[in-house]
Amino acid sequence: MAMTITEKILAKAAGKKEVSPGQNLWLNVDVLMTHDVCGPPTFQIWKREFGEKARIWDKNKLVIFPDHYIFTSDVHANRNVNILRKFAKDYQLPNYYDVGSERYKGVCHIALAEEGFNLPGTVLIGTDSHTCTAGAFGLFATGVGNTDAAFILGTGKIWEKVPESMKFIFEGSVPQYLTAKDLILQILGDITTDGATYRAMEFDGEAVRSLNIDERMTLTNMAVEAGGMNGIIAADEVTRTYLAERTSKPFEEFQSDPDANYHSVYEYDVGKIEPLVAKPHSPDNRDTVRNVRGAKLTKCYIGSCTGGKFTDFKNAAMILKGKEVRVPTFIIPASPSVAKRLQTETIDGKTIEEILADAGCTIAPPSCAACLGGPADTVGRSVDHDVVISTTNRNFPGRMGSKKAEVYLASPLTVAASAVTGVITDPREFL
Amino acid sequence: MQKIIKGPAYVLGDNIDTDQIIPAEHLVYSLSDPEESKKYGRFAFSGVPPAKAGLPDGGIPFIEGDDYRSKYNIIIGGSNFGCGSSREHAPFALKMAGVQVVVAESYARIFYRNSVDGGFIIPLESVGKINDRIKTGDLVQIDLANQTLTRLSDGQQFSLKHPGDVLPIIEAGGLFAYARKSGMIG
Numbered sequence: 001m002a003m004t005i006t007e008k009i010l011a012k013a014a015g016k017k018e019v020s021p022g023q024n025l026w027l028n029v030d031v032l033m034t035h036d037v038c039g040p041p042t043f044q045i046w047k048r049e050f051g052e053k054a055r056i057w058d059k060n061k062l063v064i065f066p067d068h069y070i071f072t073s074d075v076h077a078n079r080n081v082n083i084l085r086k087f088a089k090d091y092q093l094p095n096y097y098d099v100g101s102e103r104y105k106g107v108c109h110i111a112l113a114e115e116g117f118n119l120p121g122t123v124l125i126g127t128d129s130h131t132c133t134a135g136a137f138g139l140f141a142t143g144v145g146n147t148d149a150a151f152i153l154g155t156g157k158i159w160e161k162v163p164e165s166m167k168f169i170f171e172g173s174v175p176q177y178l179t180a181k182d183l184i185l186q187i188l189g190d191i192t193t194d195g196a197t198y199r200a201m202e203f204d205g206e207a208v209r210s211l212n213i214d215e216r217m218t219l220t221n222m223a224v225e226a227g228g229m230n231g232i233i234a235a236d237e238v239t240r241t242y243l244a245e246r247t248s249k250p251f252e253e254f255q256s257d258p259d260a261n262y263h264s265v266y267e268y269d270v271g272k273i274e275p276l277v278a279k280p281h282s283p284d285n286r287d288t289v290r291n292v293r294g295a296k297l298t299k300c301y302i303g304s305c306t307g308g309k310f311t312d313f314k315n316a317a318m319i320l321k322g323k324e325v326r327v328p329t330f331i332i333p334a335s336p337s338v339a340k341r342l343q344t345e346t347i348d349g350k351t352i353e354e355i356l357a358d359a360g361c362t363i364a365p366p367s368c369a370a371c372l373g374g375p376a377d378t379v380g381r382s383v384d385h386d387v388v389i390s391t392t393n394r395n396f397p398g399r400m401g402s403k404k405a406e407v408y409l410a411s412p413l414t415v416a417a418s419a420v421t422g423v424i425t426d427p428r429e430f431l
Numbered sequence: 432m433q434k435i436i437k438g439p440a441y442v443l444g445d446n447i448d449t450d451q452i453i454p455a456e457h458l459v460y461s462l463s464d465p466e467e468s469k470k471y472g473r474f475a476f477s478g479v480p481p482a483k484a485g486l487p488d489g490g491i492p493f494i495e496g497d498d499y500r501s502k503y504n505i506i507i508g509g510s511n512f513g514c515g516s517s518r519e520h521a522p523f524a525l526k527m528a529g530v531q532v533v534v535a536e537s538y539a540r541i542f543y544r545n546s547v548d549g550g551f552i553i554p555l556e557s558v559g560k561i562n563d564r565i566k567t568g569d570l571v572q573i574d575l576a577n578q579t580l581t582r583l584s585d586g587q588q589f590s591l592k593h594p595g596d597v598l599p600i601i602e603a604g605g606l607f608a609y610a611r612k613s614g615m616i617g
Contacts, residue, residue, distance in 0.1 A: 024596050041462045041519065048463075049607045050616075069459065076459030129517040129541055145519030145545035146462075151606055155616060159606075161596070193446055194511035198540050227514065227539055282446060372455045372516070396448040396515060398478045399455075 002257035004165040005234050006200040009140040009254055013123045021164040021261075029061070030122035032152045035108050036066040038127035038145070040083040045150035056091060057156035063095040063117055064088060065108040068368045070099045074375035106335030106366035109133040109305040113217065114337050116247030120235035121254050125149070125158055130305050130393065132223045136216035137243070138235035138253060143224065163229045164263040165200040165256075166191075170207035172270040177428045179315060180211055180218035181307065181391065181411035185276040186268065188226055189286025197227030199263055202256065207270045208233060213242045214311035221306040222393050225283040275426055277389070278409040281397045289414050289426045299388040300325065300419040301380050301400070302412055303332030303364075304371035307391025310341045312412040317352045319416035319430045320359040326422030330370070330380035331356050331363040339366055361419075373401040382407070389418050432602050436531050436553075437572040437583075441493055441503035442486040442562050443479065448515035449542065451478035453524040455516075462523055471520060472499035472527030485567035494528060501528040505571055508535035509562045512554075513542020522551040532573055534580055534591065536560050547597050550605025556592040564589070 001018045003011065011018055014025040034042055047054050056062060066084055069077035081099060088096035097105040097115075105111035109130050112118055120138035125131065127149045134141035144158065152158050168187055187201075201223040208216070216233050223231030235253045243251075275289040302308065302316050313331065333339040342353040350358075357363060362379070370380035371392040382388055382405035390400065395407035410418070413427035420430070457474045461467045476484065476493040485491025493501050506525070512535035513521060522545050525533070532553045533546070546554040555573070557580070565571065570583040578591040594601055603609035610616045 037458050038518070044463045053617075074459060076461075080459060127517055129515065131517075143517040143541055145517055145541060145549065147519060147549040147606055148544060151548075151610070155610075193514055194537060194539070197511070197537065224541075227511065229540055372450075375456055375459070394448075394450075394515060396446075396450050397480050399448075399450050403478065403480060 002259040002261065004200065004202060004256045004260040004262070005138065005254045006140060006165055006202065006230060006232055007162060009121055009123065010160065010162055012121065019162045021162050023162045024159060025162060026157050026159055027123050029125050029152050029156055029158055031061050031063060031117050031124040032149060033063045033065070033108055033112060033124065033126035033131065034149060035064070035068055035128060036070065036080045036084055037068045038149065039064055040080050042127060042146040042149040042153065043083070043087050045146055046153045049150060050154045054154060056153055059091065059093055062093060062153065063112065064093065065097050065105055065111050066099045067107045069374050070367050071365060072375040072377050077375055104336060106333070107305045107308065107368055109221065110309060110334040110338070113213065114246065114335060116243065116249065119249055119251040120239060121252035125152060129224045130221050132228065132231045133217050133221040133305055135220040135223065135230050135232040136213060137239055138233060140230055140232070142230045161198065163198055163200045165202050166196055167202045167204065167262045167265045169205035169265065169267045170270050171205045171267065172207055174207050174210060174270050177275055177413060177431050178270060178273060179411040179413060180215035182273055182276045183270070184219050184222045185278055185286055185409065186273050187266070188222065188278065188284040190266065191226055192284045193225060193282060194227040196223065198229055201226065201228040201231045203231065203233045209236060212311060213238060214309040217309065218306050222283065225393060275411060275414050275428065277414065277424065278395055280406040280408065281395055283394060283409060289410065289424060292424050293426055295424040296387060297327050297389055297418060297422055297424065298386045299382065300327055300329040300415050301370065301388055301390035301392065302415055303330065303334065303369055304392040305334055306393040307412060308332055308334035308338065310338050312391055313342055313352055313356065315412040316416035317347055317355040319413060319420065319427060321347060321355050323359055323420045325360045325419040327419060329361045329419040331361045332369045332380065333366045335366050370400050373399060389415050389424060391415050432575070432604070434575045435572060436505065438504035438570070439502060440505045440507050440565050440567065440569050440571045441501070442507045442565055442567045443509070444483050444486060444562065445509035446511045446514055447479070447508055449513060449518050449521040450515055452476060452513065452521040453518065454478040458518060458520050462520065468527060469499040471524035473497065475501065475524040475528040486562065487566060491567050499527060501530070504529050504531045505573065506530055506533040507562050507565050508533060509560060510536045512538050514539035517541045519545040519549055522546040522549060526551040534561070534573070547600050548606035550608065553601060555594070558590040558592060561589050
C-alpha cells in the first residue's frame, strides 16, 4: 500500500507494516523533550501516577532545556528552573542543559537540532506546541501536554491517531526578498488557523529543497499555527550534511510514495509570492507588506524558535548594514551557538553582531523572551498599545505581553526594513 | 462519569487560543499545591479581550473579583477552541474555575488531548456552529449519553458529536485511569 512519509514513520514506531489515516496507534517514542514551564508539572504527574516505583523509561531519551522564563526575578519562574535542576540531579540525567552553565543551549527546538537529537525516521514528542519544528529533519515531531508527557516518561509510549496528510509544493527559485516565513504565511492565509487540524503538513518542491536547515525549520515550526499535528520535510543531502557535523547516531530515511494519498495538494510558484505579513490578531490574517506599508511601529523584534536562527539575523543584517533603526529593535538569538556565530561571521568585514549593534539594536541573551510575553521584566515584552512587527510565530491578543498591543508577523527582511524606517516597509526597497 | 450536566453557559467566539484561556505570565504557579493552584482558576479566560468576553454582548467577566470559581460550568465556543500553545495549564485552569464541559464547533488537537488525557474537562463538539445561538447566562443541560445540549428556557435542542475512539478515556476519567483499567500499566 502506498504511504506518505508520516504514515511510514508512524507504522515503524507502532511496529506495523502499514497504517492508514484515522487509525489509533500506540507509538514508541524516541525522544521526549521538556522545558521549564511544562517539565515541573510533568514530573509531578509522573510521580503521582507511578508512585514509589516511578522509573524513567530511558534516561538517554529524555532531553530537558530551561529556556522560557529564565532571565527574570519572578520567584515562581525561578522555582521552576530549580525543580528541573533538582530532578536532573536526583535522576542523574545525561541530557539536562542548565541555564547559567556552559551547557546552556537556549530555545529548545533549535537546541534539539544543534545537539543532534533530530534524527530522520524517528518519533520526537515535546511539551511544547512548536515541537513540530523538528519535522524539518524528516521525522515525526509533535507537541503534547504534561499528562501525555508524564505517561511517556514512565512507559515510552503515546497514543496518536494517524493523520491525513496535506502536501505543499513550492516550485521555482527563491528570490532574495523572500524567506521561508513568507512561504508559511502564504499557506496560513490560504488554509487558516484550523486548516490542517489533526493533519500532517508535508513540504516539498524545488524551492523547499533549496532551503537550508534554518529556513526549513521556519516552515515546519509554524505547522501548528494551521492546527497541524506535524510538519515534515523528507531528509536529503542538506539534512545529512547538517547531521554529520553533530551526531554519529544511525538513522533511517523515509520518503512518501509517489502514489500516496493526500487530503489535499497545494502548489505554489515562489516567483509569484511577495513579502507577506500576518496582521493582528491571528497568524492567518495575511496581507502583502505592500498593502500595509506605512503602518507606524513602536517596536521591532527578531527572535524565537522560528525567527531567531542564524539565517534570520544574517538576513536582517543584510538590510541593517550601515543603517540605523528608528524604533527600539530587539535581537534575541535562539541559542548561544547562534549568538556565537553572530560574533564570528562577517559581512563586508564586520561581524553580524557589530552590524546589528551599530544599527542601534538591543541584543539580549538567548531565550524564548518576549515571543510569549513572559514575566513583567522580560526583554522586549509589549506594553500598552505597542505596535510590534516580529519574526515570531503567534500574534493572538496578548501573546507578546500587552492585551492592547498589535503584533504583525513578518520575515526578518521585512522586520529589518521596517526597523530602519519606523513604519512597515517592503524589504525590496532595500535590496 | 456524570451523564447529565446542567448549568449556566458562558459563550465565546472562534479561535480562543491558550493565551486567552490562561495568559503565559501565569504559567509559573504550582499545579499541585492546593492553595497556589487556585490562581489558575482566578485567571481563567483573563486573556479574552473584554468586548469578546461573554457573548453576544461581551463585557461579562468569567471570574468575578478575586474569586477563583466561576458561576459558569459550561463553556460554549466556536471553531478551533484551544489553539496555540501546548500548555495543559489551560484545561486545568478551566477545571479549577469549576468548568465541567466545553462545547465547541472544533478544537485544536493539543488542547483536546490535554482535556481528555488529563481528565480535566469534557470537550464535546457541536454539530455546526452554536455559539451564535446561545447567550451567556442561558441555562443549558447536556446529555452525554444521547449527545444533546438543551436550552432549558425554551427546550431548544442542539446535537453534539459522538466523541469516537476517545470515549473510553473520557469515561475512565483520563489517560492513566484508562491505561490502568485496560492493563497497560500496573
